[in-house]
Amino acid sequence: MIKQGPVRSPPWSQPGLPVLDMTPDGGFRTPRRPAWGLRIGVAAALVAVLGLAVIGAALAAWLVAMLLPVVLVAGLVAWVALRVQVWRVRRGGAVARR
Secondary structure (H helix, E strand, C coil), X not given: CCCCCCCCXXXXXXXXXXXXXXXXXXXXXXXXXXXXXXXXXXXXXXXXXXXXXXXXXHHHHHHHHHHHHHHHHHHHHHHHHHHHHHHHHHHCCCCXXX
């Protein structure tokens, strides 16, 4: 008696494989356009992503604008401290020793 294995379908009929749609004369058919709902959804997602990018850029610019005065004041304080130290050394004043 011949033992038969499971029946397998040919590879071209497997689900999930791309379908090559050809006409009998050998030309290719153009694929159908996506549905209106899908197009509107893709457009809405694109607008949402661009909106989030603009909001992120605005937030970054706001953060830089808020921190810029703090950085400038800290730089000014450091410059004044350096000038005072240089002035004390030139005057021959006390310098902290270890």
